[in-house]
Amino acid sequence: MRRNEAELPRDASYFIGHLRTLALELQAGVLNGIRATTMEELSAEVGDRGGDTIYRLDEHGESVLLDYCARWGAELPFMLVAEGLEKGQRIFPEGADPDGLAFTLIVDPIDGTRGLMYGKRSAWALFGVAPAPRGGAYPTLAGIGVALQAELPTVRAALADVVWAAQGEGAHGETHDLRTGEIAPFQPRPSRANTLVGGFSSISKFFPGAKVAAAELEEKLFLELLGLPPTESPQVFDDEYICSGGQLYELMVGHDRFLADLRPLLHTLNHDASHVIRIACHPYDLCTQLIAREAGVIVTDPFGLPLAAPLDTHSPVAWVGYANETLRHQIEPVLQRLLREMGAMP
Numbered sequence: 001m002r003r004n005e006a007e008l009p010r011d012a013s014y015f016i017g018h019l020r021t022l023a024l025e026l027q028a029g030v031l032n033g034i035r036a037t038t039m040e041e042l043s044a045e046v047g048d049r050g051g052d053t054i055y056r057l058d059e060h061g062e063s064v065l066l067d068y069c070a071r072w073g074a075e076l077p078f079m080l081v082a083e084g085l086e087k088g089q090r091i092f093p094e095g096a097d098p099d100g101l102a103f104t105l106i107v108d109p110i111d112g113t114r115g116l117m118y119g120k121r122s123a124w125a126l127f128g129v130a131p132a133p134r135g136g137a138y139p140t141l142a143g144i145g146v147a148l149q150a151e152l153p154t155v156r157a158a159l160a161d162v163v164w165a166a167q168g169e170g171a172h173g174e175t176h177d178l179r180t181g182e183i184a185p186f187q188p189r190p191s192r193a194n195t196l197v198g199g200f201s202s203i204s205k206f207f208p209g210a211k212v213a214a215a216e217l218e219e220k221l222f223l224e225l226l227g228l229p230p231t232e233s234p235q236v237f238d239d240e241y242i243c244s245g246g247q248l249y250e251l252m253v254g255h256d257r258f259l260a261d262l263r264p265l266l267h268t269l270n271h272d273a274s275h276v277i278r279i280a281c282h283p284y285d286l287c288t289q290l291i292a293r294e295a296g297v298i299v300t301d302p303f304g305l306p307l308a309a310p311l312d313t314h315s316p317v318a319w320v321g322y323a324n325e326t327l328r329h330q331i332e333p334v335l336q337r338l339l340r341e342m343g344a345m346p
Helices: 012-035 056-072 113-117 211-226 244-252 263-269 289-295 325-342
Strands: 045-049 052-055 078-082 089-092 103-111 123-131 146-152 159-166 171-177 183-186 200-203 256-261 298-300 319-322
Touching: 012 056, 012 103, 012 113, 012 123, 012 146, 012 159, 056 078, 056 089, 056 103, 103 113, 103 244, 113 123, 123 244, 146 244, 146 289, 159 244, 159 289, 171 289, 200 211, 211 263, 211 325, 244 256, 244 289, 244 319, 256 325, 289 298, 298 325, 319 325
Parallel strands: 078 103, 200 256
Antiparallel strands: 045 052, 078 089, 103 123, 123 146, 146 159, 159 171, 171 183, 256 319, 298 319
């Protein structure tokens, strides 16, 4: 297995086995919590820690995660990076030598909390394994060698997917029938379409703060790429999945053709008087981008470079995803030029 930045201490199958077990335990814990709790209780805010607002629903995922990490730490010492932790990290087992850790595990236990707690749409549990920090330096998104994400479905769902990848070994998936326990393997396949026409594509505009800039950029981009629509029928469809792991999944299974979350750039254009720091994507939201890339999706930063943010809970990350190289060649130069014209990038 090819690995960047440093070798992992065990082969990919070791980590995939642990991540799959952890993911399914977390899925069961979250579903049980949803079934036993009202929507009002699930959506209650319990704090603002580790880079994001924490809701009651998040605590169901956190408890499963920390319990499993305590057991895993008895095998190999490691650093956990996750939202909700004090300072965004914790070493397992407790008291282990920080200079003797075997690997880094970055996790978003529930990515897409808001959609799930209102029963609107699946959330995802996201996991990435990278080398251990050395000399005070964090590994980066580029250094993740194994990743897995598991669907956290609404209580009305009958099926849920799990997808995973190791560096250089392709992407793999399986669909779990929540009624019968049957598991069916599948191969994630991005869209091979050579045009955006007739498909789903969008620039994220989830929250106030960058909506106007994102919408204006999106309008200009699609108009320049596609021209005026010849009929009243829309050329491109928009689907706002407020979940970065869910967005990556939509790209890797062929549902979406182009997605961009450019909030860190677009927020700089909003010169309101409050000077409030607006929420953006964080490294834990994108810790499974390896799976999309191994499936054939092109995932880059706005400059066209690989994502390389440090594995922490606070660095803002802007990213772009193209279903295939043909679409990238069409979109990327126009997108970058429009961003420069807006003053969002040099």
